[in-house]
Amino acid sequence: MAATSPSTGRGIPSRRDFLGLAAWSAAALAMPKKASAAESAVEAPPVLPLPPLPYSYTALEPVIDEETMKLHHDKHFATYTKTLNAALAQLAVTQRDLLPKDLSTTNAVTVAALVSSLKQIKDEKVRSTIRNHGGGYLNHLLYFSTLRPMREKNAPKAGSKIEAALISSFGSVEAFKQELIDKSMSQFGSGWGWLYYDGSAQKLKVSNTPNQDTPVMESVNNICLFGIDVWEHAYYLRRKNDRGAYVKAIFDLVDWDTVEAMYTAHV
Amino acid sequence: MRKEVGGEGEWDPDWERSKEVESGTEKMMEKLVGLAGRVRQLKPMIERTVVSQEFSAAAAAGVGTARSYSLPDLPYDYAALEPVISAKIMEVHHSKHHNAYVTNLNKALDALDKAKDVNEVIALGPALKFHGGGHLNHSIFWTNLCPPDTSQPPSPDSALGKLIAERFGSMDAFVTQFNAKSAAIQGSGWGWLGYDKARKSVEFVALSNQDPLEASTGLTPLLGVDCWEHAYHMQYFSDRPGYLKSIWRCINWQNVEHRLQAAMA
Numbered sequence: 126m127a128a129t130s131p132s133t134g135r136g137i138p139s140r141r142d143f144l145g146l147a148a149w150s151a152a153a154l155a156m157p158k159k160a161s162a163a164e165s166a167v168e169a170p171p172v173l174p175l176p177p178l179p180y181s182y183t184a185l186e187p188v189i190d191e192e193t194m195k196l197h198h199d200k201h202f203a204t205y206t207k208t209l210n211a212a213l214a215q216l217a218v219t220q221r222d223l224l225p226k227d228l229s230t231t232n233a234v235t236v237a238a239l240v241s242s243l244k245q246i247k248d249e250k251v252r253s254t255i256r257n258h259g260g261g262y263l264n265h266l267l268y269f270s271t272l273r274p275m276r277e278k279n280a281p282k283a284g285s286k287i288e289a290a291l292i293s294s295f296g297s298v299e300a301f302k303q304e305l306i307d308k309s310m311s312q313f314g315s316g317w318g319w320l321y322y323d324g325s326a327q328k329l330k331v332s333n334t335p336n337q338d339t340p341v342m343e344s345v346n347n348i349c350l351f352g353i354d355v356w357e358h359a360y361y362l363r364r365k366n367d368r369g370a371y372v373k374a375i376f377d378l379v380d381w382d383t384v385e386a387m388y389t390a391h392v
Numbered sequence: 393m394r395k396e397v398g399g400e401g402e403w404d405p406d407w408e409r410s411k412e413v414e415s416g417t418e419k420m421m422e423k424l425v426g427l428a429g430r431v432r433q434l435k436p437m438i439e440r441t442v443v444s445q446e447f448s449a450a451a452a453a454g455v456g457t458a459r460s461y462s463l464p465d466l467p468y469d470y471a472a473l474e475p476v477i478s479a480k481i482m483e484v485h486h487s488k489h490h491n492a493y494v495t496n497l498n499k500a501l502d503a504l505d506k507a508k509d510v511n512e513v514i515a516l517g518p519a520l521k522f523h524g525g526g527h528l529n530h531s532i533f534w535t536n537l538c539p540p541d542t543s544q545p546p547s548p549d550s551a552l553g554k555l556i557a558e559r560f561g562s563m564d565a566f567v568t569q570f571n572a573k574s575a576a577i578q579g580s581g582w583g584w585l586g587y588d589k590a591r592k593s594v595e596f597v598a599l600s601n602q603d604p605l606e607a608s609t610g611l612t613p614l615l616g617v618d619c620w621e622h623a624y625h626m627q628y629f630s631d632r633p634g635y636l637k638s639i640w641r642c643i644n645w646q647n648v649e650h651r652l653q654a655a656m657a
Contacts, residue, residue: 314620356621
């Protein structure tokens with residue numbers, strides 16, 4: 126940990142800590158092997174901690190206000206984490222083979238493996254919870270770790286791999302930006318706008334999904350790089366029903382260095 | 393000779409240039425007859441707009457589109473539902489959210505009129521459902537609400553009271569179930585009490601986004617509760633269960649019963 130958060134008193138993870146967690150969407154996920162009889166004795170169910178914000182609650186002002194950051198992280202993200210943990214505890218009893226041999230190593234990679242093949246979860250209620258709250262956990266982990274304090278003329282670094290890929294896939298960085306804005310605006314109701322790498326097509330794409338769905342659910346070869354949360358709780362306090370203003374402004378906050386690092390690590 | 397013009401909605405400019413009238417009285421008579429004729433010409437257009445659900449002033453004057461929906465007024469002030477729902481929420485919910493559904497519904501209808509082929513027509517489906525549903529649902533919602541503690545729940549021998557008891561066991565059980573299922577809606581949606589005309593019973597249904605109850609399920613809407621975050625976020629933040637618990641103080645049971653009577657007729 127590089128520093129201590131003034132608002133929570135907890136260590137602020139460095140970018141590096143988050144990168145490890147952000148690797149969950151890599152195509153090379155391997156499912157854990159079935160545990161032996163001796164090892165599958167009853168263990169404490171896995172408990173995923175709520176990942177702390179990498180910055181203070183005020184860090185994203187004036188684009189995203191302090192109160193929204195507090196609610197979004199301490200209430201919404203926390204609820205997704207708590208409810209996900211309850212579902213993981215159930216899986217630890219009913220479908221132990223879907224979780225790591227050593228339960229204490231359960232992390233975002235485990236969750237990504239679960240949401241990318243929901244069909245293998247037999248209980249309908251647990252499947253639905255993993256979809257909504259596993260998705261919610263991963264999406265918010267990505268969201269908070271790919272935002273940083275506002276920069277004037279925020280853009281990918283000139284000559285970076287992500288810049289080259291955006292130009293190659295969309296024609297220009299501006300064209301990508303407009304497409305992601307359009308997708309985020311076209312989502313009826315709650316959902317997300319996405320920039321992701323389609324591992325099968327081998328190019329960057331944008332899309333929108335409802336509720337807490339993510340491109341990883343369509344294919345484990347999709348690597349999410351940046352998501353715009355367009356649930357009303359993400360922007361309502363400051364912008365009311367003006368989703369457009371929030372979606373445009375959030376580009377000032379994109380942490381292109383982290384996006385670049387995730388892209389180069391997995392492509 | 394004055395030229396009578398038949399044909400629906402056609403205005404004959406030659407009428408105004410008809411032969412000169414010598415006296416002032418005759419001029420006045422001419423004007424009055426002219427006006428009557430004009431009303432006769434516009435009658436079909438006026439009838440069309442009166443028959444359609446709501447119409448803007450522009451449409452009634454013969455200018456603008458034949459179908460144009462408009463934002464209904466609230467039956468109470470923005471502050472009337474305090475402290476259950478804040479004035480600020482009511483203002484933004486009505487003047488911004490509902491208003492936007494109306495605006496975008498009208499835009500989609502315009503686009504529908506101009507659609508060049510079947511593909512374009514079909515492509516407008518989701519927008520029509522979303523914005524049309526949004527307009528419908530919110531129009532019902534405003535009438536389902538009233539100032540806190542001003543409306544008595546239905547008595548057990550009323551038609552509504554009996555149907556609720558038959559389906560849910562009791563009023564309390566109904567409210568508990570309504571709230572639990574509405575709280576559980578993922579993302580945005582509505583909790584509904586609907587009337588099944590065929591079975592002569594009531595049902596709870598949760599629908600997502602702005603999916604309209606009648607078109608989606610065939611049930612007649614009696615009571616809807618908006619569970620989108622915009623309905624409660626500025627006051628209750630992430631506490632949807634708290635909002636649901638409180639809103640029952642503001643349910644206009646007379647309106648719900650009135651809707652049931654209309655559905656049973």
